[in-house]
Amino acid sequence: MRQRWAVLCLALVALGATPVAAEQGVTDTEILLGSSNSFSGPLAFTGTQLTRFGVDLYFKVLNEAGGIHGRKVRTIYYDDAYRPQDAVANTKKLVEQDGIFAVIAPQGSPPVVATLGYIEQNKVPLLFPFQSSTETRNRKYVFSGLVLSDRQSRMMIDHLAGPRKFKRFGALYQDDEYGKSFLGAFEQDLARHGLKLVATEPVKRGVTDVSAQIAKLQAAKPEVTFLVLTPGPAAQALKERQKIGWSDTLMVSTGPLTDETYLALAADASEGVEGLSTLPDPVRSDAPGVKLYREQMQKYFPKNEPNRYSLAGYLAGMLFAEGAKRAGRNLTREGLITALETLKSFDTGIVPPMTIGPDHDTQKQGFWVRVEKGHFKPLSDWIKSDP
Numbered sequence: 379m380r381q382r383w384a385v386l387c388l389a390l391v392a393l394g395a396t397p398v399a400a401e402q403g404v405t406d407t408e409i410l411l412g413s414s415n416s417f418s419g420p421l422a423f424t425g426t427q428l429t430r431f432g433v434d435l436y437f438k439v440l441n442e443a444g445g446i447h448g449r450k451v452r453t454i455y456y457d458d459a460y461r462p463q464d465a466v467a468n469t470k471k472l473v474e475q476d477g478i479f480a481v482i483a484p485q486g487s488p489p490v491v492a493t494l495g496y497i498e499q500n501k502v503p504l505l506f507p508f509q510s511s512t513e514t515r516n517r518k519y520v521f522s523g524l525v526l527s528d529r530q531s532r533m534m535i536d537h538l539a540g541p542r543k544f545k546r547f548g549a550l551y552q553d554d555e556y557g558k559s560f561l562g563a564f565e566q567d568l569a570r571h572g573l574k575l576v577a578t579e580p581v582k583r584g585v586t587d588v589s590a591q592i593a594k595l596q597a598a599k600p601e602v603t604f605l606v607l608t609p610g611p612a613a614q615a616l617k618e619r620q621k622i623g624w625s626d627t628l629m630v631s632t633g634p635l636t637d638e639t640y641l642a643l644a645a646d647a648s649e650g651v652e653g654l655s656t657l658p659d660p661v662r663s664d665a666p667g668v669k670l671y672r673e674q675m676q677k678y679f680p681k682n683e684p685n686r687y688s689l690a691g692y693l694a695g696m697l698f699a700e701g702a703k704r705a706g707r708n709l710t711r712e713g714l715i716t717a718l719e720t721l722k723s724f725d726t727g728i729v730p731p732m733t734i735g736p737d738h739d740t741q742k743q744g745f746w747v748r749v750e751k752g753h754f755k756p757l758s759d760w761i762k763s764d765p
Contacts, residue, residue, distance in 0.1 A: 432691020574685025
């Protein structure tokens with residue numbers, strides 16, 4: 379009997395000594411991240427810059443410095459061409475076949491929102507997507523990237539209807555989750571000022587000819603016209619407006635459009651466009667984090683021009699690294715979520731200090747800009763607005 383008990387005790391001790399299975403996507407030497415993004419289609423430039431020249435730039439520097447608790451970060455990306463159904467298929471492949479730890483920096487409201495159900499069901503962290511829909515808010519496994527549409531709207535409307543005293547507003551918007559998220563926010567924020575949208579014109583995703591919509595908007599005579607589009611059709615809208623000589627409306631771009639690369643598509647038709655920028659000028663800013671980003675871009679990708687899209691990806695990489703460091707050597711998905719929630723007044727050197735609250739919004743500020751000679755000139759300091 380004693381012998382049996384001794385054998386049983388030894389067996390229990392052995393079981394207790396067996397290492398707990400590692401979290402998916404984490405080994406002793408590596409953390410595997412991935413995302414579905416646009417490497418073809420209307421947002422191919424944005425997707426490439428965001429991931430391969432933004433996220434991966436940060437991780438190149440990080441890995442050369444020893445990684446995170448001795449682990450290097452590796453990334454896998456698949457192209458969804460801005461198609462929601464492809465984003466879902468790619469995300470499933472990343473989780474179920476590639477075995478990623480977390481999704482990082484996917485792009486576009488329609489593709490990202492389409493994956494939310496799967497992400498939550500499988501408890502996979504979705505980190506810092508480059509999209510603006512409020513559907514990502516208040517979800518345990520999701521942390522926003524861009525300033526979300528309701529925050530952007532409040533800052534823009536309060537600036538334009540407040541001190542600028544504009545009364546008539548119109549919008550040219552993409553007819554999907556991206557555009558409708560902004561449209562609903564505009565309506566709510568204008569109502570606080572006793573105003574309404576006088577005209578709204580939808581544009582189907584993928585369409586670039588917006589001449590009919592511009593003509594209808596001109597007839598409604600808005601003093602301000604919001605552009606809630608991807609860069610291609612937005613540039614066409616500005617060219618069409620210039621072509622017909624419609625100069626008595628202020629064109630205003632939303633956060634995702636506020637980038638010099640988008641301006642280049644419209645050439646001189648973009649002169650005088652105003653908007654909300656959610657990231658500092660990647661070429662001219664003296665912010666210490668932006669200067670470091672430029673130095674590292676020059677070292678690792680010297681032929682790639684700095685831009686706000688790669689800067690956004692670089693920032694996403696930084697935030698993941700900070701959360702993973704705080705989570706400790708025993709990195710788990712739940713531990714990462716908890717660690718990211720501890721970010722209070724975290725200084726990235728790029729944007730104002732970040733505090734992540736229960737809604738998991740990261741960026742909450744922007745500043746007003748105007749296009750002058752092909753560049754966005756800052757017209758305000760950082761503005762903060764809660765929804």
